Amino acid sequence: MIKIMIIVLQLILFIAAAPILSGLISKIKNNIRLRKGQGILQPYYNLAKLFFKGEVVSETASWIFRVTPIVVLSSTLTAAALIPVFIFSSPMRQAGDFLVLVFIFALGRFFLALSALDTGSSFGGMGSSREMFISSLVEPALCMVILSVSLQFGSTDISAFNGIHAISVSSIVAAIALFLITIAETSRMPVDNQETHLELTMVHEAMVLEYSGRSLALIEMAAYIKQMILFFLIAQIVFPIALPVFSSLTQLASWILWYLTRIIIIAISAALVEISVAKMRLFRVADFLGFAFVLGIIAVICAMLGV
């Protein structure tokens, strides 16, 4: 029973807090650029707006197009339930380990890519092709990161990320690799640009171009949650955190504060990267992710050497 409550609590946290991360990042970006920019809560307003708009569905589309938002959301939420947040071992530990996380993300992506082809628009095909290209190149790097972390822990159990208690060279390198992967997976610069609808540059946006209204809201929500999961994983590798001791209120408060600080630091770095680089050509992404893969290999070697 407690387990189920923890799962529900965790999911509510992810659903409630995920959009604010995107708001935060764009706020930081705008502040650095000396712009006033939108408020930090803008993603919530966007979601609400989408929810109260009608929906247009292409006449070419089939049932794939209609079920995709649900599949994407449910797979992302499943991933969110898998990772341990409040307690050492994940409440859903029985369901799968770290490698499962990779496959679960693949499920949502597969359907999203199919739905993009479903409407018969060439934008969709473009986005779908590019997304699958980028995501397939992400996989080896992600695999290496997981290996380097689990080598330190001795198991691919989902609690491995929590099992690291001290900062090591290996975990820092792995975190940098995972950060590059996150940039690619959350469609940020220099791999993709969330703010544009230019056919030459868009990847994720091209894929969801035909979506509107509530369906789009669900897909956006899933994207926010995925971003939060990845940020959370990075934070857990670079800044390993001791288990919460809920003995006193101040301890709990400091734990929560430290928890939030870590995520905010990652968000700031993501914002800094986004404003300081230009978008790459699509085919350069292979080099970018190849670099992440090499970093992953270095992390594994460091883990082997025990540093």
Place this chain on the structure above:
Amino acid sequence: MMSTFLKQFLIFDPLSLFFLFVIFIISLPSAVYSFGYLKGEYTPAKITLAWFLLFAFVLSMALVVTVSNVFIFLVFWEIMSLVSYFLVVFDTRHEKSIQAGMIYIVMTHIGTAFLIAAFLVMYKYANSFDFFAIKNACQAMPLQTKNIVFLLLLIGFGTKAGIVPLHIWLPYAHPQAPSHISSVMSGVMIKTAIYGIIRFVIVMLGVNSSWWGILILVLAVISCLVGVIYALMEHDIKRLLAYHSVENIGIILLGVGLAMFFIRMNMPYLAVFSLMAGLYHLINHAIFKGLLFLCAGSVYKATGTRDIEKLGGLIKKMPQTSAYFLLGAMAISALPPLNGFVSEWLTLQAFFLGAFNVTGGAKLFFGICASLLALTSGLAAACFVKAFGITFLGQPRSHYAKDAKEVTLSMKAGMFFLSVLIIIFGLAAVKIMKLLAKVAGGAIGLDTGAMSFSINNFILSPQAGKDIYLSTPLLLLMLILLGAAGFCIYMLFGRKRVVIYRTWDCGYYKLDSRNEYTATAFSKPFRIAFSFFLMPYRRTQKIRESFYHIKSFTYETHTTLVFKKYIYDPAIALVFRLAGSMKRIQPGSIHLYLGYIFITLLLLIIFMRQF
């Protein structure tokens, strides 16, 4: 009389029974499917022939995996090859079939030649063709000889399995056979080669050098990547699936190679685990590839074309076939909670467990192999987004697709059966793993009774210390519950107006199928990223009416088939050149021929005297 024969020449250990099971579980739906598929496609006489060949084919495969005598094994192996040759050339209308059959029969006989060589060496030591006698004799075999026998067996069985670079026949032969046969060939026949490797190398020869496993791993990784990259470039749906067979044989061999490595490293538990992962993927591949070939056959039957660039929009015309294809595509892309996911996860896990337990550079080697496997599964997902998306979604790209009709009941029944198996093999993973661990343990010669092999928390004592969990039913439950929650939110809140309208066409005129993304365009990023291997080139042709006016312009893009161009074409040219120079000793003079006979006789007499 019969029973002594059975006792003497047949073997029914877990390994043989497992392969027997795989053969029949794929052949049954294929046979049912062929009722509908053959009707209308061929003349009644030919349909009878097809049935006869199918039975002969299945029977010969069943006997290949159950005989316990090398000589009889070879006989049935040959029958299997020959019958499948006749099935490849079954469509005599197409000139391609003859060519494909030619490539197939030449390659398969090269393989058999290597097998015969290996078996003769074994015979020399055992003085018997019996499996058990050979197994005993192999223990006394010197290491050098063992290495040679291993290589001979690897080439021989590798040709049948379609390991790169011996895969050359596979993308020609498999698509050319009638679809239910393609599904049996791809699903089962190439697996008999895996049986051969397990039976002759692991069980009989015994693994004596660690480089055997590493060689198989390297070949397997190359097969995975080459298979999937070629599949991405392919637009013929059946050939695309055939290339995926090369990829999946690679994944299966990853498990087998790892098992061989662990046997040599004296880590029996990990060896059993890896071999089990390989066997699990073997049966999974048989199921989903069988299903995909049947679906491809339905598409071919309904539209008359296999070129996916001419298809599209079939999900509305053939809702059931497309649902089955989607399920197969999800399984082969290793999406949870289906069967392909379980076995690919197991294989990855085998690599990770290996990396935890070995020391030194092998850790990194396993890590890189695992990440290349991850890359393969990513590329496979991309390929099946292409295959399903272009074939079934969007608007029809030609009148073939526009006039498609759903297929008949018997064809649907065959596909339905395999679809159910995909789900069962995904959800009942715990039970199946236990059974397969027994098979793997039997092959390696270990009792698995002491091992805890439940997929939900397996403890590989004593090597792996920590528990690892995977539970597909739980994952499915989560997906369904959270999906239902999402659906409720979708239905209950917000504005519920849904307008059905045209796809956004940038304010232009109405979109038609020519505006759609094509398979070629879809695979372009991959073509460029892997251009170092694919070596794409363009062929353009302008037909001018005058200097100013171009009447027509054709543009083609192709990729270079590296193995064909740099290995097989020169080899074929060499054979023809040799044959050309051999012609000189055959001038047509009977006196000369008599002279040859005389000289040969003399040489033989000297030879007999001397030795």
